[in-house]
Amino acid sequence: AASRGFWQTPDSGATWQEVSAGLGDVVDPGTADRSYGLLAISQNPTDGRLYLGTVRCLYTRAPSAATWQKVTGVPFENLEVTGLLLMDAAPGRLYVTTPTGVFVYDTAGVAPVASATPTG
Secondary structure, eight states, X not given: OBTTBOEEOSSTTSSOEEOOTTOTTTSOOSOOXXXXXXXXXXEOTTTOOEEEEETTEEEEEOTTOSXXXXXXXXXXXXXXXXXXXXOTTSTTEEEXXXXXXXXXXXXXXXXXXXXXXXXX
């Protein structure tokens, strides 16, 4: 993840491809009119899906997809996502850190819940 896009390598770093489609709202176009940023990344080891924390929400992308999708209908939909955590001990749960607390997002599509201990 970089300030002006997301890059991936299919061959252990010999070549790199930009895969920023769908991130236009959060990738820096070179203007100072609002904040931009890709802040955290996590990959689901079971299906290869990527999760990207940004200045304005969580985005996700399947390994075969060409476009990132914004996660909508969640309590953190318009919040800055500064940290992501997937653990082997809790498959299917993505811990999403925001300025207002930590949310647990069910990667199978069940609505997230706020943590019992908000950060502050």
